[in-house]
Amino acid sequence: MSFSMTGYGQSALQHGGYKVEIEIKSVNHRFCEVVLRMPREWTCFEDVLRRTVQSYVKRGRIDIYMNKEAELDNVAFATLNHSAVKAYLQAVDILHDQYGLEGKLTVKDILALPDVLLSPDHIPTVDEEDMELWGEVLQEGLRSALESLKIMRFKEGLHLAQDVEQRLHRLQVLHGEMLALAPHVVEEHRIRLRQRLTELQDPSFSLDEYKLSMEIALYADRSNIDEELIRMQSHFEQCKELLHSDEAIGRKLDFLIQEMNREVNTIGSKANHLPLVNRVVEMKAELEKIREQAANIE
Known part of the structure; x- marks a missing residue:
């Protein structure tokens, strides 16, 4: 289950002759940063409210605005x-x-x-019991706003996950094409090299089959991409598992994208083969798009 880091939530309730409004906005952030803005008399609740937010949100910058307004009936006797x-x-x-x-x-x-x-109820000094009631009210309102935020982040995260899965599918298609092309790389190189050497033959130059075989063997070793392709397949499976897990996946997904980029770059440097290089370029383009989406996932 993937959640977006961007979202909005709000709630409103009444207590003690006041209307309490809570508004939450969340945007991308590397860690979980909670910023609370509220009346000065509520600052004693900041720690517990912050912990409540962190129980709902694992990553992102969360801006919370809390405000209270005296109700009209209360203002008339204020x-x-x-x-x-x-x-x-x-x-x-x-x-x-x-x-x-x-x-x-x-x-x-x-x-x-x-x-x-x-208001008449708030002119005297507020006792501990009243403060506890306010704390409970704020907690209730905050949880309601966080639920609203969570729903929006989930809906947005669902779209992001679907887009990432589609791009992963495209990567797997390209990966399958690479698997099919890889065995032909050495054979095509052998044919090209033999043709060139044959064209160069004259009375002063003769084709040495042993040296040709050694050259082909060295090229086969340098251009072998089996390990990279196997690791790529493993990364695909891990990405799919992450997209359906209940934990915060943004950082792990970003790490896997870096690893896949590294494997693709290695394939590009090893394979001196135009069809493979073309697929490397396509893979890098898809990975960059996935990286952009992963930056929005919690």
Whole structure:
């Protein structure tokens, strides 16, 4: 089961007179990097929330945005946080005087700022029990958003896996053609070499069958690609197994692609044979496309 590293998830729920919204975006990354952005009073939950994310996601950069908004019924009886309002207005004065920035805060702007309005339930100091409830709410909302993210990553990963499997099938077809061509490489070289030597024969030059046989034997040893073809077949099977496994496969798949590229390059350098070289070029093109797709797989 392959998962893409790109995806999106969200959730929303109510608690304590607030609407809590959670949004998750994930993109490609070599490791699992979790970035949490949330109100300051929730930072005490960061470690447990981060561990929750890591239980769902093994690889990728995960940006999580958590926000809360007071519900309308709650806002109607909200209390103005005078210290917060004064702090915002002082910040505006500093921006005007020291930085020369223009603009004014309207009443609507101020009321939309964090912590300007306090609900009656949140004016007193929040006790441990309330904080535990908030932690449970955030965990519930995060898991719901992660499930949404997981579904999207799975659907995208399914398309990526299908594309990789199709390209692997094409590689196997080319591999089969190479297997069929390999036994003829030495024989064709022997025929070409004998023809050239025959054309060169004159009274001062005679064809030495022993030396010709030695040359053919050396060429056969240098151009033998049996080992590379066997290893390629093994890599194909490993790639197929990875695509249907439940673990994070991106790095392993990337490693196998590197190994296959190495085998293909060796075949190209060994086989001085145009039909084989043409298939080497096709294989390298397919491997590059698989590598691009593997970069998106978890």
